[in-house]
Amino acid sequence: MKTVGELLFSRQTKTITLQPFSMSNITFPIVLWEGFEAVHTEQSQQTLIIHLKPIDNGYCACGKPAKAVHDASLRSVSERTILAFQVQLRLPVRRILCPDCGIVREHISWLKRRC
Ligand SMILES: [Zn+2]
Helix, strand or coil, X not given: CEEEECEEEECCCCEEEECCCCCCCEEEECCCCCCEEEEEEEEECCEEXXXXXXXXXXXXXXXXXXXXXXXXXXXXXEEEEECCEXXXXXXXXXXXXXXXXXXEECCCCCCCCCC
């Protein structure tokens, strides 16, 4: 795999800039992934992999913020196509300590639970 470059991210404009590309900087609007920020991209043939990093300890499905992170596993998720690239997200999915529910899988609003 080849590193495409750092993903520059702006919360104010809700756009990302991928650089370097064969063209000069490309900026386009993209839906954000609640609770995560994009930190790094990789390109493998026609696949663009976007690595996401949590911005906090996460939330329980009951709505309470986690008191702590118990552990995490890396998950790959298919995302919509950007230009000609199949997009995959790579993110840690964590088990958290909820003050009411104990140790549970964190709730990620935009991610379906794995069966
Ligand atoms: Zn809970």
